[in-house]
Amino acid sequence: MNIHEYQAKEIFRQAGMPVPPGEVATTPDEAEAIARTYGGTVVVKAQVHSGGRGKAGGVKLASTPEEARAHAEAILGMEIRGLTVNRVLVTPAEDIAxxxxxxxxxxxxxxxxxxxxxxxxxxxxxxxxxxxxxxxxxxxxxxxxxxxxxxxxxxxxxxxxxxxxxxxxxxxxxxxxxxxxxxxxxxxxxxxxxxxxxxxxxxxxxxxxxxxxxxxxxxxxxALRDTDAEPWAETRAREAGLSFVKLDGDVGCCVNGAGLAMATMDLVKYYGGDPANFLDIGGSSNPEKVVAALEIITADPNVKVILFNIFGGITRCDDVANGIVEATRRIDIKTPIVIRLTGTNEEEALRILEEAGFSAFTSMDEVVQKAVELAAGA
Amino acid sequence: MSIFIDENTRLIVQGITGRDGSFHTAQMMEYGTAVVAGVTPGKGGQTFEGPGGRTVPIFNTMDEAVAETGANTSVIYVPPAFAAGAILEAADAGIELIVAITEGIPVQDMARAHAFARDRGARVLGPNCPGLISPGKSKVGILPAQIVTPGPVGVISRSGTLTYEAVYQLTTAGIGQTTCVGIGGDPLIGTNFVDCLEAFAADADTKAIVMIGEIGGTDEQEAAAWVREHLDKPVVGFIAGQTAPPGRRMGHAGAIISGSAGTAEEKMQCFAENGIAVAKRPADIVGLVREAMGL
Structure with a gap:
């Protein structure tokens, strides 16, 4: 978990380290008021989970409170490497030898x-x-x-x-x-x-x-986690116990296991498609997790098809199939879904899925090709 | 033959009374693993009821369990907060192979546990790993038994289900395995690719090796260099995460590209340069293994 500079400085202060004072502002008014209490020259620093803040124009010296206000106005709301700045740290400028x-x-x-x-x-x-x-x-x-x-x-x-x-x-x-x-x-x-x-x-x-x-x-x-600094989907995924990373493509992926999830994304690319996300649903057949996964994937407007790739080992495929069927009944999904299940009890799983009206596969290559085709045609 | 575990493996399950511990103990016993004891502090003197009416004695401490049963291996299904402590206790009790299944152990705990285990001469597999299986002999961990079959291929992987995928394809194609080892997805793991390669190199029954890596770290690159210098058995490699963005953790705590280091491209290129046949898709693994073994 990344934390902001001002939070890291607080941890350092608690360890007794010599860290100059500083306060956080979320508005230009606050920045001006903080600069006024310090007097003299201050630095206004964007608080965002990214390096290269200085180069992006997110760190500015201000010799007056008015100037601090102007800098805060420019920095707050700016984007640094795709992340919006919601806070600035105002801290006295130091003479550097x-x-x-x-x-x-x-x-x-x-x-x-x-x-x-x-x-x-x-x-x-x-x-x-x-x-x-x-x-x-x-x-x-x-x-x-x-x-x-x-x-x-x-x-x-x-x-x-x-x-x-x-x-x-x-x-x-x-x-x-x-x-x-x-x-x-x-x-x-x-x-x-x-x-x-x-x-x-x-x-x-x-x-x-x-x-x-x-x-x-x-x-x-x-408690230091800045949920404003992460997309809604990642917060929701964490709360549901899923691993999720958003990408830019249109094939929504729902896979059990991190390695298999990466391999599935790679295979989407191999067949000329683009994965919309990394999502590891974990080892259970729990419909709650499937529901959360489907909510997260369908919240992305780029997603044109949802691809399930499940290897049923200890968790049996028929249990997973039942979980998927139950989850898809609970929420209304317009996006086409293709499912690949293989491993223990795969024949029974395919029967369950086909009866529920899904296209089900046992080959990873076939299901990925189908998903890429659907995404391209949509 | 096989590596790390075989018919002489005598196993203690640490955390035998928990949900995962009890479920997988039964599964391991079904497979024929000699589960000789369980340890759960406070439950000493009770017994675990296994399949077919077999029972396993439970002890409060590893020390007692080892003394009473002569166990040489342990598997850990203890929650993250206590798992590193379980590793320390197992190493102190003289266990030779400690298989840590638990996911989510703090990395600083593991730094201490690995150093301690090295001092005691114990091998740690994992943490955050599916364990290992020597088909027909012994299974320690959570790998599904029905997807493996005895044969000449050694499998090493950082992943769980992706390993199952590859192993299942091998088995379906009629190619069996000596041992399948899941080394784990954490940044600090006790047994790495090179350790497994060394063991497979010394195992006469292993004729070819499948290595399944992923983004993050340099373990695969070191393994590739080792293969070139020391190994005269064919190796087939696959790397997951070609589409993973830098700086983001892809599920596994260890699967993260730092800066420009640890990308799939870098690892695949390194494999190819060192004579490892690189599978572009999981489905290519079987064909490459056949080719490498002249089947």
Whole structure:
């Protein structure tokens, strides 16, 4: 789960990190009022789940409250990589002497949290990794012991020469690890970590991704979820216990299992069609889930055909077929539906579906070709 | 022969009294797996009633269960909040193979559990995996037994139903399997493609291998390099997620393209460059296996 910069900064503050103050505005009036209370120059920053906010014009300096208002007016409602900005963060501008990058993420290969730090901050770390890998210092944390004090110091030592600043930075790095742990994050980064001309270290940007699997432990973090920032269908899917990702095509897909769902989308493309979505309905024959899936798929006006692809293993095909029949009786669907079921009790399942008036198949290739054909003809 | 499990597998079910645990215990016993014990804290002393009037003793702790039954393998159907703890307990009790079916275990819990299990010399399969089956010998996990048949092909996959799809096609075409292993869809998994390839390489009965990967991570690329350098058995590969957009998690927590890394194209190209026959569709797998084996 992605959270906004202002929320990530709050997590950092709770871990004791030096983060400048800031407040969130949803209207230009609020932005102006916040700027007035801080006095001096402020930064107005778009709060949206996307990188590249600066380049998109979503981060602006304002030397007066009126200017802050004007910037907020321009930024609120703007689209950054397809996401609408509903909030801005207003925060005092800092004098910057240097910018560094500090981040920790769960590394798949090392199977452990891994730090990356670089004296080249304020830019995309993937770019630094590609163009100047020597500028990055990496450290894998042993998850049994956590980040040890000398390791934090060793990382900070790669960033600065001044011993007083290294000491401050080592403390921030240790606090970042604590925040990463306690929030159940899969990624936490400060970019940039700045030094001021007075020799203070501050985190002026924050990015945290929470591991979805940790949310049961952290109701306070679940509350940070910005449902305005995600399409309705994804909220509905999550509530119904389905995995759903919207795409741009017209073949609505409803599949059991994530791997098979991806393979089904790929096969739609292979036969010249375009999948409208990824949807994993899970392993049950529960009609409630089928109803939710159908509601989500049919809410997309692009969808011209609905394609079911179900492999019945432990869940028997006839149970799944009954679930589909019951679900389609409960909601009114105009879109044509094609169904492929294979596995245990597939003959019985086909009989049930055909009696209910569906075109049913046992071959994945045949049903996908049929769906693509229907979408093209519709 | 087979890999990881066979007729000598003696299994403990962790979470045997839960809905999934009890259902799949019965299924495994039906298949002939030697389920020797169950563990559910607080239910020690009770018995699990299996099919055909067979019963399985339940213990409070793994330590007791192993001491009483000499089990060497465990399977975990414990809810996500407690599943990593169940892995630690199994590793501490001396279990050699721990199969973690549970989906949704926090990734930081798994980082600790994997490190702990490595220290204890235990192999973890999964988590978030369907388990494995050695047809005709033993089944540990949730794979449907009726779609497999004994034979010469080893199957390794990150997916559940997509594996069933491929295995069912093999079986329908009369091509059986030594062992089918679901390694799991999570970002941190205990047994990866290379681990399985090593085991299949050493298994004389396995004549060809089917590898089913997906977007996210670099496990497939490392496996491809390993195949080129070490393996003299033919491999057929398939990658799911050619149409997946970057930055979005496709169901599995591990199925996500980060930046431009871990795409299906990259993995398929890597397979092809390292001598792995790439299936463009699941339906092509059988033909490529036939070709590779000279059938």
């Amino acid at each position: 240097s910018e560094a990058y500090v981040g920790v993420l769960m590394d798949r290969k090392a199977q452990a949290p891994t730090f990356m730090v670089s004296a080249e901050g304020g830019v995309d770390i993937e770019e630094v990794a590609a163009t100047n890998p020597d500028a990055i210092r990496k450290l894998t944390v042993d998850p049994r012991y956590g980040l040890l004090p000398h390791q934090a110091y060793w990382l900070a030592n790669a960033l600065y020469d001044d011993p007083a600043i290294i000491k401050q930075a080592a403390r921030v790095i240790a606090q970042l690890y604590d925040a990463f742990r306690s929030a159940g994050a899969s990624m936490a980064e400060i970019n940039p970590l700045i030094t001021t001309p007075e020799g203070e270290v501050k985190a002026i940007d924050a990015k945290v991704t929470i591991d979805d699997n940790e949310l049961f432990r952290h109701p306070e973090l679940e």
